[in-house]
Structure formats: structure tokens, C-alpha cells
Amino acid sequence: MAGLTIDRVTKRFGEQRAVDALSLDVEPGEFVALLGPSGCGKTTMLRMLAGFESLSEGEIHLGGRLLAGLDQHVPPEQRNMAMVFQSYALWPHMSVADNVGYPLKLRRRSGEAYQRQVAKALAMVALEPYAQRSPQELSGGQRQRVALARCLVTDPDVVLLDEPLANLDRHLRAAMEQSFRDFHRRTRATLVYVTHDQSEAMALADRIAVMREGRLEQWATPQTLYRRPRSTWVASFIGQGSQLKVAAGRPGQRLEEATLMRGLAAIATERTQTVLVRPEHVTVLPDSSSFHALRARVEGVTFRGERYELHLCLESGEALMAYHHEALTEGQKVGLTLHEGWCLEPDA
Structure with a gap:
């Protein structure tokens, strides 16, 4: 696994700085959260990590590889990252197994190796019995787990999660928090999780980057943020x-x-x-x-x-x-x- 380095990354839209000189060092296998109120720049930062947005300044490295900088922009499909969206983004006409295996088909994988990777990804999210069902037959939490399995099937270096529990009710969010903890413990994947819900971030993340108006206010463990916040x-x-x-x-x-x-x-x-x-x-x-x-x-x-x-x-x-x-x-x-x-x- 490779560490993720965000070095003084800035993103401007016209005169507005959506992200302002943000720097973070994410350890391999670490679960980190980008936390802040709406409009603080956390989703913009996630999109720059994914390669959906270019940088105005700064650099992003994965291990020793430069992914983004002033003269470098590796396209999303070549970053070996996977993204889980708030809306699940599942194909309704495909089975659960076919949804999970879709990224492999894009890479022209087939046969026994394809089936083995899909089964492994479904096992990681405890959905093996649902392989042949359609997404419409699943609960919201199960659909989110399908989206997670689809990310894992290609063995990404980093999984990016954009408010993945926002569409779920309170009871289901609590159950899914445990699913995310189990998922991280089993896979030890590097996770970057965007949320405006501090209870989610505190419950799940190893470290949290608290953002405000595009700037980093504090980067610390949940315990440190609670017991020793830096500012008022x-x-x-x-x-x-x-x-x-x-x-x-x-x-x-x-x-x-x-x-x-x-x-x-x-x-x-x-x-x-x-x-x-x-x-x-x-x-x-x-x-x-x-x-x-x-x-x-x-x-x-x-x-x-x-x-x-x-x-x-x-x-x-x-x-x-x-x-x-x-x-x-x-x-x-x-x-x-x-x-x-x-x-x-x-x-x-």
C-alpha cells in the first residue's frame, strides 16, 4: 500500500478559493475524514484526488508517484483509486454481481479470474447470497455495500467516499457505520471519507481534517479534536x-x-x-x-x-x-x- 500526500493544494474558481493551500499526509491503510460545513471545500478536494478536477496550485502524490501538479494530471482511470458516491450509482438492469464486476469488464477481464474477484469483493461486504438479485430488491444499506464492493473489485490503492450515508435514515446510518468499520478492518484499504456529520467522522476515522472556507483548521485524531481543539x-x-x-x-x-x-x-x-x-x-x-x-x-x-x-x-x-x-x-x-x-x- 502507498501513502497519500496532499501538498499545499489550492483550487480556484475565478476569484474564489474553494481549497486554500491544504496539506495532509495520509498513511497507507489509514481511514481519514474530511469534515466541515457545507461549502468548506471538502468535496472539491475529493474530486481533485479522484482526478475529476485539476489543481490550481500544489501537488498530489500517491507513494512516490506524482498524480497532479501544475504540469501533471494523471486521468482518473489511471490513478488506481475508486469512488463511492452518495447516490450509489448502480445499474438497475444488472444483477448485484454484474454491478460489482462492471469495472473488471471495462478492463476486459473474464472467465474464472473475473468470477473469483467478484466473489471476493462481495464477501468483503457480506453480500454473497445477494449476487443474483437486482439493486431494486435491496435496502439502502445493502445498495451502499454493493457500491463498496464495486470499488474493491479492482484492488484500488485508495477508496474515496463522498458522503456515502447521507441518503440513509438515522437507524440505517448507525448500522452502516459498523459495516464501514468492519470493511476497513478486513481490507486495510486507505479510505478518504467526506462528511459534514461530525458523529460519523468521530466514529469512523483514524484522523480527521477539519476544514473551514477551504482551509485546514486542524488535523488530528478524533480524541484530540474533542479533548484538545485548537481554536474557538x-x-x-x-x-x-x-x-x-x-x-x-x-x-x-x-x-x-x-x-x-x-x-x-x-x-x-x-x-x-x-x-x-x-x-x-x-x-x-x-x-x-x-x-x-x-x-x-x-x-x-x-x-x-x-x-x-x-x-x-x-x-x-x-x-x-x-x-x-x-x-x-x-x-x-x-x-x-x-x-x-x-x-x-x-x-x-
Whole structure:
């Protein structure tokens, strides 16, 4: 397997920069996600990887091979990459096996070798019993697995996935996430997965490139993005949490409970550092006596099944989210302990 290198890739449409000097190094066999809001450039980047779009600047390498640059553009069919689209793009008049084998027929493969490769690809997505069915007889999740098998049948170096679960309902998306994990574990293919759904990216990817307006905001593991987001924008985009002002710390520093609580108790003019506090790091005590250094009022309560989500207002006027095991009353005064926080860079 070969590593994928994206080196300061830029794509301009007129005066607009859809992708702006993006650089990533993807390890062989790694599952990476391009994550960001609509219009951030992630699908444009995927299309440049596939060869459907040319580069304005920069280079793309697969292993030691230059795929794209100012004077080089290897066509899609010569990149040994495969792409799974949001719409499945299956031929309705062909059987499942024929859909999977279609790329092989384009390469003039036939006979026993053809049948063996199709069977192997179907086995990778657990669809061997459905080989002779038509796509119309399958569920949405099964059709997506057919599209995956069609990608795998040619043994690509890289599989590109463009929001492949967007057309599925919530229950089926959850089931397909497990299918993707199993698929990656079995094949160890290099996967580049585009999505605007952070829960998908966090559940599936080894590393995530968070994009905003064509630029890379942060490139890290899901755990790092959640626990140590770089900026206020990434912190607001990834997960739930509250951003408060404290008189302590510096960007990239974790604040322990004692330091965090002292920093929150300082006068407003001294509280200049923004800190992210995740709701699971807040203890709520339904007692607002002066014993508690930090107090708040319950503004709203949302039932989430396994817990209640509390929306609180601190005495400073700042909003804070917390989890609790039981419902509290709107307007109720509570005491708080914040156990840790992460100091953020200001938004660029």
C-alpha cells in the first residue's frame, strides 16, 4: 500500500478559493475524514484526488508517484483509486454481481479470474447470497455495500467516499457505520471519507481534517479534536461544550479544577483567556448556598434518554451546558464545580 500526500493544494474558481493551500499526509491503510460545513471545500478536494478536477496550485502524490501538479494530471482511470458516491450509482438492469464486476469488464477481464474477484469483493461486504438479485430488491444499506464492493473489485490503492450515508435514515446510518468499520478492518484499504456529520467522522476515522472556507483548521485524531481543539471555532464545531472567560492559562493548556475555578472567580477585566468546558466535566449540586464558589440558574432542561441536558446561566451572564442524572426546575439556583477546561486560541 502507498501513502497519500496532499501538498499545499489550492483550487480556484475565478476569484474564489474553494481549497486554500491544504496539506495532509495520509498513511497507507489509514481511514481519514474530511469534515466541515457545507461549502468548506471538502468535496472539491475529493474530486481533485479522484482526478475529476485539476489543481490550481500544489501537488498530489500517491507513494512516490506524482498524480497532479501544475504540469501533471494523471486521468482518473489511471490513478488506481475508486469512488463511492452518495447516490450509489448502480445499474438497475444488472444483477448485484454484474454491478460489482462492471469495472473488471471495462478492463476486459473474464472467465474464472473475473468470477473469483467478484466473489471476493462481495464477501468483503457480506453480500454473497445477494449476487443474483437486482439493486431494486435491496435496502439502502445493502445498495451502499454493493457500491463498496464495486470499488474493491479492482484492488484500488485508495477508496474515496463522498458522503456515502447521507441518503440513509438515522437507524440505517448507525448500522452502516459498523459495516464501514468492519470493511476497513478486513481490507486495510486507505479510505478518504467526506462528511459534514461530525458523529460519523468521530466514529469512523483514524484522523480527521477539519476544514473551514477551504482551509485546514486542524488535523488530528478524533480524541484530540474533542479533548484538545485548537481554536474557538473548532471547539464550537466539534462536540458539545461551553466557552468561558478565565484569568488563567494560555492556548493549548489544560486547566485543572483548582486553577479553573480560581480563574472563573476573578474580576471580569482579568478574565481574558477563552476556555472550553465539556458538559461531562461539570458537577451540578442542587444547592446554591454561598459555600459554592460558582453558582448558576437553570435556564432549560432537555431529556436525552440516559441523562438530562441542563442549560445554565452563570452569575457572569455566560451560558454553560452540563449533564445531570435527574431533571431540575427551570429557574432553580444551583452550585457548580468545573473539573477541567482546555484553553483555546482565538478564532482567526
